[in-house]
Amino acid sequence: MAVEKVKKLSIVIHRSAEERVLDLIQSLGCCELIESSGSERVEAHGTLRRLQDVDDALADVRFVLRFLEPHFSDPDSALARALGKRPSVNLEELETLLGERGVRNLAGVFRDRERRLSEIRSEVGRCTGLLKLLEKLHGFPYSLSILTRGTERVRGMLGSLPKDSIDAFQSDIAEETGSLGEVLVFGGGEKKDKDALVALFFPADSAKRVEETLGAFAFSRIELPAELSDSVENEQQRLAALLEELGAEERALLHMIDTDAEELVPDMRKLSDYLTVLRSRLDTLVRGERTEQVVISKVWCPESRVPDVKKVLFPFETEMELLTEDPDPSDSPPTVLSNPGWVHPFEPLTKLYGAPSYGGVDPTTFMAPFFFVFFGMCLGDGGYGLIMAGLLLYALRKFPITGETKKFFVLLFLGGVSTVFVGMLTGTWMGNMIDAFPFLSALKPLKDKMMVLDPMNDPITFLGISLALGVVQILFGLCIALAENLRKGEYLAGVGDQGGWLLLLVGLLLLGAGTQDLLSPAFVSLAKGMSLLGALILVVTQGREKPGVAGKAISGMLSLYNVTSYLGDILSYSRLLALGLASAAIAMIVNMLATLVWDIPYVGWALALLIFFGGHAFSLAVNILGAFIHSLRLQYVEFFSKFFSAGGRAINPLRYETRYVSICKDPE
């Protein structure tokens, strides 16, 4: 129950067998690659090229998947997939699949389609814009070519002009161009538009003077694309037909893509995972040391798995050599936790804080029972516990969840169980539901029989229990640190740092109990003796790092001040009472609101049910969050600080990392 010992394996593989050997190592999923600090090495041309090919194929597959997935109707929801419901395939199947599907070609085909789709869309946008403009030009008597190209002697222009200046503009143009010019004003447009659409015709030789007039009148020109040459009605028809055509093409393309998606997406997902697996394997190979004939891969492997590795590599005996050695002091091996089964659900909590350093102590087993009890005390409601445990049991049964997620779910399930116990002992079932709702009064005697303590009426006892548990946990932490120091042979540190505090704290606690007349006078003098001895040890040892006798003495005496930090730590456990009361109080208020609303005629019962379920759901969520975070915080801040420092790195082995499928070995 600890941090496992790890061995350094050097696997020397002949080039011809390198991929197969590494495939076997990958299937075990327990070995982490050691980066080699590159001495002279022969370049891994063949493998590098393979890696490149795999990378390209992976990029293609990912593109196709990204393009097709929005069009795919998945039979499983993403949640189900995340919780482990995946098709299982084996590697040989995937290899054949890769050969069958020409991924390169597929990617090319879909890239073309993507491009065509975006071309269609921008074309549609342009046509729609033109159609809108043409609508405003309704009633234009000439063909549009006069505006876009003009003739030999006449130019045309389309633009907008503020409505109030139209008359002045018309008279000015008439002046400049005489009877050869024409100004057409288009009706339509909103009443509130300040500008009106205006078309202007003038002889080509008066262009310059017309330009000056335009400038004077804030005429803003609207360009028409050269392709518009026919009359307005004809152009509108032409554009409408074009839009129809484009729309039909787009629909056809999308339909094709949908059918392709149905057919291709599952295979593409499998290939994506397969190529990812291949890639990590080839990547490991490339980073090994190599010579002309062999590749040397160095890996970390937990001691307990070394026999597995040997067994799996046995068929390759002639093509490889396996060397086992212990890690050097200069190495930094990864941390592997190995704990008895009942501790496993609590491992994610330690990992959240930080992995223990190699060779250090693993706090998970020590923390597990405390977390279990504290979670229950903070949430402390039988009804909530049953709901929690029920939901999690359902999830665990329905979805094939594995790995860290499974540990976490089991942890929450255990939390629910603990909550039910505490709820039973404090007579809290959905708050005071049994007391508040008269139709449940039959259950009251049963509840009272199981109830041992009512925190609402007697909080001081509950507070006492919380603080007592705090004292137990803190003293336990000190004992673990003491054991660690003794194990490492640091006797002075053990006696001074932990022994001194243990004596002082226990002595002070006994003295405190003595003032309440709970102990006989003999015990009280024993307590006094312990406290004094403890204080003395601390004064003598806590300054041992400082120079000079005076320095040591002063440091030692100042260290006694830390008793306030221990006081703070113990009082911190009062949050167990606070959170327990808070959850009971919120539940009680929800019940009270529900009973109040019940009496409303006609809809009362519906509202009451709504308030009951909604309120308790909210209360459950908030209180679970609070219970989890604060129980965890008590472990991290008050408990871990006594004996544990995270400095390690969790093992990151070469394994099958898949998102869509789970890889299994052939049943043969």
Add this chain to the structure above:
Amino acid sequence: MENIMGTMLALLGAALAAGFAGSGSAIGVGIAGESGAGVMTEDPGKFGLVLLLQALPGTQGIYGLLTAFFVILKVGLLGGEPVTVGLWQGVGILFACLPIAVAGYFSAIAQGKTSASCIQMIAKRPEETGKAVILPAMVETYAVLALLMSIILLNSIKL
């Protein structure tokens, strides 16, 4: 009339304890959370550590709540029967709630700022989590002392 005044003053004390300590915690936890969001932009894997450090200034709110519960239970408004609270007893209870109200408010904000800085520290040096957790806990000492005083004062008022 006097009875009601006494009880009302006691309630005011409970309200101040819960309200101010809770506000301080909210501000402190919020400040730490802002810092944490910044760290996680660079490295989302630090969520666990960041959450831990963010939760540290939340203690004062809980202490305030605890004190408020004590007051309400003491004057019998929650569970048990209502107790007659004289005017000066009510004033005494009000004063007894002030340590956790005031110290809770200010210490939570200070602890929030310390937590925010420690979150920045573990962004660069995640191996120093132990030290990063101790620094805000030093600030909490004063909230604990205030809680202690509030509880002792509350206990010493005989109804």
